[in-house]
Each structure stands twice: as structure tokens, then as C-alpha cells.
Amino acid sequence: xxxxxxxxxxxxxxxxxxxxxxxxxxxxxxxxxxxxxxxxxxxxxxxxxxxxxxxxxxxxxxxxxxxxxxxxxxxxxxxxxxxxxxxxxxxxxxxxxxxxxxxxxxxxxxxxxxxxxxxxxxxxxxxxxxxxxxxxxxxxxxxxxxxxxxxxxxxxxxxxxxxxxxxxxxxxxxxxxxxxxxxxxxxxxxxxxxxxxxxxxxxxxxxxxxxxxxxxxxxxxxxxxxxxxx
Amino acid sequence: xxxxxxxxxxxxxxxxxxxxxxxxxxxxxxxxxxxxxxxxxxxxxxxxxxxxxxxxxxxxxxxxxxxxxxxxxxxxxxxxxxxxxxxxxxxxxxxxxxxxxxxxxxxxxxxxxxxxxxxxxxxxxxxxxxxxxxxxxxxxxxxxxxxxxxxxxxxxxxxxxxxxxxxxxxxxxxxxxxxxxxxxxxxxxxxxxxxxxxxxxxxxxxxxxxxxxxxxxxxxxxxxxxxxxxxxxxxxxxxxxxxxxxxxxxxxxxxxxxxxxxxxxxxxxxxxxxxxxxxxxxxxxxxxxxxxxxxxxxxxxxxxxxxxxxxxxxxxxxxxxxxxxxxxxxxxxxxxxxxx
Numbered sequence: 001x002x003x004x005x006x007x008x009x010x011x012x013x014x015x016x017x018x019x020x021x022x023x024x025x026x027x028x029x030x031x032x033x034x035x036x037x038x039x040x041x042x043x044x045x046x047x048x049x050x051x052x053x054x055x056x057x058x059x060x061x062x063x064x065x066x067x068x069x070x071x072x073x074x075x076x077x078x079x080x081x082x083x084x085x086x087x088x089x090x091x092x093x094x095x096x097x098x099x100x101x102x103x104x105x106x107x108x109x110x111x112x113x114x115x116x117x118x119x120x121x122x123x124x125x126x127x128x129x130x131x132x133x134x135x136x137x138x139x140x141x142x143x144x145x146x147x148x149x150x151x152x153x154x155x156x157x158x159x160x161x162x163x164x165x166x167x168x169x170x171x172x173x174x175x176x177x178x179x180x181x182x183x184x185x186x187x188x189x190x191x192x193x194x195x196x197x198x199x200x201x202x203x204x205x206x207x208x209x210x211x212x213x214x215x216x217x218x219x220x221x222x223x224x225x226x227x228x229x230x
Numbered sequence: 231x232x233x234x235x236x237x238x239x240x241x242x243x244x245x246x247x248x249x250x251x252x253x254x255x256x257x258x259x260x261x262x263x264x265x266x267x268x269x270x271x272x273x274x275x276x277x278x279x280x281x282x283x284x285x286x287x288x289x290x291x292x293x294x295x296x297x298x299x300x301x302x303x304x305x306x307x308x309x310x311x312x313x314x315x316x317x318x319x320x321x322x323x324x325x326x327x328x329x330x331x332x333x334x335x336x337x338x339x340x341x342x343x344x345x346x347x348x349x350x351x352x353x354x355x356x357x358x359x360x361x362x363x364x365x366x367x368x369x370x371x372x373x374x375x376x377x378x379x380x381x382x383x384x385x386x387x388x389x390x391x392x393x394x395x396x397x398x399x400x401x402x403x404x405x406x407x408x409x410x411x412x413x414x415x416x417x418x419x420x421x422x423x424x425x426x427x428x429x430x431x432x433x434x435x436x437x438x439x440x441x442x443x444x445x446x447x448x449x450x451x452x453x454x455x456x457x458x459x460x461x462x463x464x465x466x467x468x469x470x471x472x473x474x475x476x477x478x479x480x481x482x483x484x485x486x487x488x489x490x491x492x493x494x495x496x497x498x499x500x501x502x503x504x505x506x507x508x509x510x511x512x513x514x515x516x517x518x519x520x521x522x523x524x525x526x527x528x529x530x531x532x533x534x535x536x537x538x539x540x541x542x543x544x545x546x547x548x549x550x551x552x553x554x555x556x557x558x559x560x561x562x563x564x565x566x567x568x569x570x
Binding site: 093095103106107109110113114117118119120121122123124130131132133134135136137138160161180181 | 269
């Protein structure tokens with residue numbers, strides 16, 4: 001009998017042969033990207049591969065994700081929806097606003113969203129948050145995984161518009177897309193400085209850790225808005 | 231203050247309270263189309279933008295657009311899904327079709343190469359003297375099968391008659407013929423795709439097609455990702471597109487910078503003497519990005535680019551008639567070292 005341990009609301013560690021990160025499957029019987037389904041006491045868990053998901057890696061790196069059953073999430077850089085599917089598992093009664101700019105990825109995301117009621121797909125440029133202002137409500141968490149040189153700025157702009165006062169910002173910073181040649185450690189330092197001092201609103205960094213061994217040259221950052229935007 | 235939301239037009243007061251509202255009918259298709267219109271029209275979008283932190287869901291409940299939070303999400307889900315579907319289906323532009331064709335062409339090239347090598351080896355045991363490779367070999371086999379069936383008029387007749395190759399059994403002949411026919415088919419497809427790329431480049435990017443040639447132009451678009459991106463690149467980027475490995479080696483370590491990427495395939499560069507190639511690459515890249523910009527933003531054919539490029543090339547040729555001398559190496563004598 002597999003053993004289940006609760007890591008955070010909606011996120012579990014299922015032990016079957018080996019320890020695996022997992023979420024309760026919202027779309028019963030279906031898998032999204034070839035992950036395993038594990039039945040324990042009538043509940044279906046879907047394993048979550050931290051090597052394919054920055055958020056998954058952050059959970060294993062002991063980041064607080066602050067998600068509840070009815071949380072609302074603005075997910076920037078949804079891509080094909082690998083991680084979005086797990087966020088959708090974690091917030092069955094909430095909503096995931098999944099922003100993605102590439103039509104090719106959106107095609108896969110639409111397939112996923114049509115089977116999961118809590119995903120709101122938005123084909124837009126996350127760098128221009130006003131474009132989806134008539135759709136997105138204030139959210140509890142913004143998660144950003146976009147490989148753009150100005151990704152910290154994009155996160156700040158979205159947070160200013162959509163993050164609730166007590167909400168959190170989770171970022172995955174990819175050093176190689178900010179500056180391809182610089183030392184990743186320097187890039188991380190710079191990006192954190194930017195979040196703390198450059199943009200409006202200013203952020204308080206709650207934790208920042210690199211995502212090794214799951215992702216190379218990536219750093220996870222959890223931040224809170226310092227000044228009230230609204 | 232009037233604001234646009236996905237479910238209606240609201241008039242709100244200074245503290246966000248709703249003064250007046252006009253709700254749209256709950257028709258998914260219509261609501262989706264409204265979202266698309268609004269997102270496509272920046273003036274409309276900006277003029278009636280909801281204020282920062284405006285709670286769309288709570289307002290929808292208060293105005294009676296929906297009964298519950300669940301109904302709100304369910305409807306919003308359907309509407310955004312429909313909007314995304316419509317936008318995705320509209321996203322296939324002419325340059326994206328060209329990119330698909332270029333990539334298909336590359337795949338076909340790779341496949342035909344390895345298949346024709348296989349055919350050469352396979353048929354080689356039966357008719358090693360044929361001297362044919364690639365498409366001619368595939369055509370020969372699909373026409374005759376065994377060399378014994380060759381016609382008298384064929385120039386290879388005597389070679390086939392005197393061949394030391396083994397006898398081709400019926401079962402093997404059947405297989406080989408089929409294999410060769412498939413290969414011929416692929417060669418045919420390759421020509422079709424090339425013709426398609428030429429035609430679409432002529433209508434989608436006439437200037438780029440003129441300066442680079444349709445195939446190189448299509449490859450540039452493919453490597454850049456879209457005509458829009460290619461038009462947005464500075465010309466120094468266009469110059470080294472396709473040489474990313476060399477470029478990053480240069481940026482990271484002390485490697486020399488690449489002079490040209492895929493534009494090396496342009497006859498102006500690959501026929502030029504080596505000491506002019508860098509200069510010509512720079513001039514060509516400048517005109518290429520100019521051409522891409524005209525194509526993307528106006529679309530009209532501008533024949534003068536080619537003349538200007540020609541003049542520039544002549545200048546380069548006139549001012550660099552000889553290869554540069556390697557300096558110093560001859561003048562400075564190596565120091566004598568005393569052996570211990």
C-alpha cells in the first residue's frame with residue numbers, strides 16, 4: 001500500500017517504490033504528459049516530475065506555495081500546460097488564469113483546458129498585462145515561468161495590476177535568458193536587486209534558492225509586495 | 231468612469247462602486263468575439279480599462295450577471311476557451327506556412343539522403359557498374375528493376391550486359407523496385423515544396439526574395455521564427471543567424487566572431503575571395519534586414535535595394551583588391567633561445 005504524506009495543501013508525497021511528488025487528479029483517469037497515476041484508498045494521485053516543472057522543483061526545495069482549494073492563480077508562461085495541470089489539481093474550487101503567447105503551445109493548452117473547468121486560457125503577451133484586464137480578477141498568487149530578459153519587470157507589472165495586497169509572487173528566474181554569458185550567480189543577484197529596488201511596487205524577498213539539481217541555472221524566488229498597490 | 235469587462239460595460243464611481251451597468255447576453259461565441267475585438271483594438275482597450283485591483287468577479291455577482299462564483303468561473307472558462315480557439319485558428323499566417331514548408335524540406339532532404347545511400351548499397355550487389363547515385367539511380371531501378379530488363383537504347387546497356395553483379399531474384403526485385411519508387415516519390419515532393427516556397431516567398435516577402443533568393447530568404451524567416459521577428463532584428467543579428475554556436479563561443483570564450491551565418495549560402499558571399507567575405511556579409515545583411523522590414527511593413531517591391539547593394543559590393547571589391555598582408559610576423563624575428 002503506497003504511503004501518502006501531506007506536504008502543503010493539495011500537494012502530497014506518495015511513496016510507492018520511491019518517494020514521489022504528487023497532486024490529486026482533478027481530471028480522473030487521464031494523464032497529461034505521461035506521468036503516473038497512483039490509487040491510494042480510493043483517491044487518484046498524479047505524480048509530478050520536478051525536472052519538468054519549476055513549480056514542482058520549488059515545492060521540493062521547501063518553498064511555501066500558499067495555495068488553497070479555492071485560491072486564484074495568475075500563471076504567466078503557461079506553455080503546454082504541464083505545470084498548469086498540477087496547479088489546477090491543487091485549486092479545484094479556484095481558478096488558474098493561464099497566460100501564454102505562443103499559438104503553438106496554446107493549442108496544447110486548449111486541449112488541457114477543455115477537460116479542466118478551472119483553467120482560464122488567455123492567448124496574450126504577459127509583458128502587456130492591460131490586454132487581459134477585462135478578464136483577470138485580483139489573484140492570490142502569481143506564478144511566472146517565462147524565459148525573457150526582462151522577466152522581473154514583467155512580473156512586477158503583473159503584480160502591480162493583479163496581485164492582492166497579501167498575495168504572493170513566485171518566480172522562476174532563468175539566468176541564461178536574462179544574460180546568456182554572464183555568471184548565473186551575478187544574474188540572480190541583479191534580478192533580486194531589481195525586484196527589491198527598481199520596480200513599482202517594491203518587493204520583499206521571502207526566499208530565494210537555486211533549483212539544482214532539478215533545473216540548471218534557474219533560481220526560484222518567493223516575494224511579497226512591500227507597498228500597497230491597491 | 232466607464233469600463234469594459236468581458237461580461238458587460240460598467241460605469242463605476244471613484245471608490246469602485248457600480249453606478250450603471252449594461253450586461254451582455256450569455257452567449258459564449260459572442261462574448262468570445264467581444265474579447266477578441268477588445269484585445270485587438272488598443273484604443274478601445276485603453277479608453278475603458280478597468281482600474282488596478284478592480285474585482286471583476288465580485289462585481290459580476292453584485293450586478294446579477296451570475297448567481298455564484300462557480301457559475302462565473304464556468305462561464306468565463308467557456309468564453310476564454312472559445313476566444314483562444316478562434317485566435318489560434320487565425321494565427322497561421324503566410325510566413326508560418328513557409329516555415330513549415332522549409333522544415334519539411336529539410337526533413338525530406340535528410341530522409342532522401344539516407345534512403346538513397348541504402349538503395350546504392352543494396353542495388354550495388356546486383357549492378358555495381360551503373361555509376362548512378364541519388365535520384366538517377368532511383369529512377370533507373372523503378373524503371374527497369376533488374377539490369378536484365380534494360381532496353382537496348384539505354385546508354386548503360388553494355389555495362390549492364392557485362393556486369394559482374396549477382397542475379398536479382400524476383401522477390402528482391404519486387405522489394406527494390408518498391409523502395410526505389412518511394413524514393414522517387416520523395417524527390418518529386420521535394421521539387422513540389424521548393425516550387426511552393428518560391429511562389430509563397432514571391433508573394434509574402436518579395437524584397438527578401440529578391441535580395442536573398444527565395445530559398446535563403448525562407449530559411450532566414452524559419453531561423454528567425456517569423457517575418458516580424460526577422461524584420462525586428464538588427465542587421466548584425468541577421469548577419470550571424472544560423473551561426474549561434476560560433477557566436478556564443480565568441481561571447482563566452484576568446485573565439486573569433488563569426489562573419490556570416492546562413493547567409494554564407496548567398497552567391498555574393500560564397501563566391502567572394504576570403505578577405506572580402508566579412509565585409510560583403512555585413513553589406514548584404516544590412517540590405518536583407520532592410521528588405522525584410524519593407525516586406526513586413528509595406529509589402530511593396532522595391533527594386534532599388536539590389537542596385538544599392540551592387541554598388542556597395544563594387545566599392546568593397548575596388549578598395550580591397552588584394553588580400554591583407556599578415557603584419558609583423560615577417561618583421562619580428564623569433565628570439566633566440568639558449569638551450570641549457
